[in-house]
Amino acid sequence: MNIHTYEKVWIVASMVLIVGFIATITYGAVGPGIAMIDDDGGDINPDEINDDERFAEPGVEHVGGNEYEVTVVAQAWSYTPSEIEIPANSEVTFYVTSRDVTHSFSVVGTNVNTMVVPGQVSEMTAKFDEPDEYGILCNEYCGEYHHTMEGKLNVVPEDEFDLTELSVEADDEIDAGNETTITANVTNGMQEDLETTVSLEIGNQTQEEDVTVPGDGSEEVAFTVDSADLDEGDNDWTVTVDDYEESGTLSVVTPEGNESADGGDGDA
C-alpha cells in the first residue's frame, strides 16, 4: 500500500484520540466512580407493581447513616411520588419502574438520568451534597401528553430533614364533667431513634411529653383532657411534634336526657 507520510501520522494520531477517549471514560468509571445503569435492578411484571414489596408504597426510605432509598413508579403521564424530599449530604439509591410504556426519569441539570423500561427496574445511586431544588422530567416519548410528565426533587438541609409522621386520634365532643384522651401517634422513618417532645395545646393549657421513638418504629402519646379545664362549647387543640402539627376541635356539651355520654370518635 502506498500511504503518504502525513496520512500515516494522521492514522497514528487518530488511534491516540480513540484510545484517549476510551481512557477518559475508563477514568470516569474508576476515578470519580461513575457507574452505568445496568441489570442490578432486576425485572418486574408491570401488572404486579402494586403487590411488589418495594413498589407497593413508593417514596423515600431511610436505609441507615446517610443512605436512602427512593422508589418511584412512572406511568403516563406522572411519577409517584411526584415530589421527592431528601436531605443534603445523602447517598440516594433510586429504584424506578414503569407501569405502562417506556419513560425516562431525568433529574434536570444533573447527570442523574435513566430510561425506565416496562418490565425492568432502573437502579441508580447518586450523592446529593448541597441543598437544591431540581425538576424531574420524562425525556422519552410516552404518548400524547408526554410533555406534561414532570416531578420535583427537593434536597433540603440535613437538619430540616426527617421522616417523622404525626397522626392524632381525638373525640369530637365530650360531655361536661367527663375526661377524654387525645392520642398522638408519632412514626419515625429514620433508622436512628428520634428524641423529641410531643405537646398538646388545648384551651389555654399546654401539656408536654418527651418521647423516644425507636428507629423505623412508632410511639403513642396519650394526653388526658378533663372537661373541667375547658370552656363550654368549642375548644381548639393542636398537637405538635417538631415541625409537624395537627389541629382539631373538641366540643364540651351538656348531656341531655339518656343520650350516650360518649362523643364521636372521628379523627381530626
Added chain:
Amino acid sequence: MRNAYLDQFPDEARVIKAAFWSSFIALAIGGVLGLVQALHRTDVFRFIQSPDYYTVLTAHGVLLVIVFTIFFLVGTFTWAVTTSLDRGVVDTRFTWAWYIMMVIGAALAGITIFSGFLESAPSILGSELNADVLFTFYAPLEAHPFFYIGLVVFVVGSWLAGVDWFRTWLAWRRENPDERIPLPTFMVLTTTLFWYICTLGVSLSILVFLLPWSLGITESVNPLLTRTMFWYFGHAVVYFWLMPAYLMWYTMLPKFSGGKLFSDPLARVVFVLFLLLSTPLGIHHQYLDPGIAEGYKFIAMTNTMFLLLPSLLTAFTVVASMEHGARQRGGEGYLGWLKALPWRDPIFTGMALAGLMFAAAGFSGMINAGMNINYLVHNTWWVVGHFHLTVGTAVALTFMAASYWFIPQLTGKELWNRSVALGQVVLWFIGMTFMTNAMHRSGLFGLPRRTAEPQYQGFDFEPAVGTVGEINMQVALGAVILTLSLALFLLNMVMTSIGSNSESIPDNTYADTLSGAEDSPRILDNLKLWTAIAVVLVIIAYTLPLASIIDAGGLFGPDIEGFRLSTWVDPAVIESLSEVIR
C-alpha cells in the same frame, strides 16, 4: 457528442430518476413538518394541538431518515454500479420491481402515520389506522399493523435492490475475471452487505414480535428485547444513509475540486471498516437502559470509538483530494490554496460545506459515543443537534448538491439556475448553523428531545450561557431559513425537469485516483472474508446481551399488552386530563 448518463443507460436513468423524485417528495413533506415542529416546540407559532405534534414528529422522522435517504441511496448506488462497471443492470424489470415495492412500503407506512391526524381514522383489521410511535416505535407503544407491514415491505425492497447490484457485479465479474472491483461498486457492495446484516434485527423484531402482537396473534412483547433489536439496526442505518454521501465525497468531490482521489486503497479500508463495525455497537444507544450489564455497554463503546477511525481517515483523504484539485488549479501556500477551490460551483460548495458540518458532527458524535458522559446528553436536544448535522446536513446537503449534478445527467437538461443553487446550499449551511448550535447547547442544561412543549410547571431550565428564549429563537430562525432553502432546491429541480434538452451536459465520469487500486492488497476485495468477520463480531457483541434479556424477561415479556395511543382526543377530555395531571 453528448455522453451523459441518460445517453449511456437510458433505461436505468428512468428508474434512478423515479427513485430521486420519490426521495424529493419525502424531503419536501418531511422538511415542512420540521418547520411545524420547530415553531411549535419553541412556542413561536402553534397551530396544531400538542398531541398532534407527535404525529408530525413520527412523519418527519420516518419520511426523512428512512424514505428520503434510502430512495436517494438506491438511486445513487444504481448509478454508481452501472457507471463504474460500465454496464447496465442485468434486467431493468427487476430494478423496477424493487423500486415499486419500496414505493408501496413507504406509502403504506406513510398513510398509516398521516391518518393519525384524522378525527376518526378508519378502522381496518380491527383497529384504528394510526402510528403515533415515532421513528423508533418502542413497544409497548403500538402502531397499526399496516405501519409495520409497510416498513418490512420497504426494507425487503431495499434487499432486492442489493440483489440487483450484486447480480450486476457478478455479471461483470464473469466478463472481467481478473480486474479489481471498481471503487464505487466496491463501496456499494460493502454497504449492502452490512445493510443485510443489520436489517435482519429489525425485520425479525417486526415479523416475530411486533406484527403478530399488533394483529392480536400474540399477547405480549418484551419491550427491552424489541428495543435492543431495533438498535441492532438503528445505528447501522445511520451509516447506511451516510455511505452514499461518502461515495460522493470519494468518487465525485475530487473531480469537482479539479483533482483526483488521494488514495483508493484507504478508501477501500474505510468501507471494509464500516462493514465490520457498523452493527456490533447499537447498544451505545442504550447506555442508560436498565437490564443490560455495564460490560456489554463498554464493548459497544469500544466498537463505536474504533468506528471513528474510518471517518477520521475520510476527513484526511477527502480534504487532501480537494487540496490536490486546488493546487492543480493554481492554488499556492499553506492555506492559500483554499481560495483556488471552485466556490462558485453549487455542487462543490454544497458537498464541501456538508463535509465541514460533518466534522463538527464528528465531535458531538464522540461525546455520544462516550459511555458515562451519556448521562449528560442522553435524550436531550443535543442528540437532535447531532443528527441534524449528520443526516440533516452531511447527508441531506450532499444529496441536494449531488442532485444538481445527477438531475442533468438523468434528464439531459441543464440545471435551471446555478446561482439559486449556490444560494440554496449556503442557506442550508447557515440555517443549520443556527439550529444545531442552539440544540447542542440546550442539551447541556437538560432540555429534552421529542417533547411538544418543553415548558414545565414546577421548574425552569438554567442555561450556563445564554437563555432558553435565545436558543428557541435561533432554532426557529434556523428552521425558517432551512425551509426557504428547501423550497429553492425543489424549485430548481422542478424547473430543471421541465426545461428543454441541452447538448452541453458534462460526460458521466467519476474521479480518477492518485494512488489507485493497483496499490491496494487484493485481500481488501475479498468480500466473503470481511462479511464472515463482520458476522462473528456481531455474534460476539450481541449473543450475551440478548441471552440475558431473554433469560430475564422471556421472549414475549411478562404479559405486556400494547398501548394504542390515538392522538386525536376530544378537547373536553384534554381539559379534564390536564387538570388531573397538574
Added chain:
Amino acid sequence: MVSRPYYLLIRMSSGTEQREPDHVRTLGHEEYDPIGTAILIGIYFLILVLLWIFMYFVEFLGNGPTVVGMALTVVGLA
C-alpha cells in the same frame, strides 16, 4: 470560466478523460505534498482534544450529582 493557454490542457488518464480548462498544472502522487491538509487536520485534532477535555471535565463532571457505584462495587469493565 477563465480560459487557460492550450499548452496547459492535459488529457487525464482513464476515469476523467475530459478537458479541465481551469488547470494550470498536473500533479502526480510523487509531486503532490498535502501540507495544507496536514495543517487543517492538525487544527481539527487540537479542537477535538480541547473540546473533549472541556466537555468531559467541565460540563460533565461539573454537572453533578452523577450516578455512582455503591461503595464496594467493583466497576465492571468487561
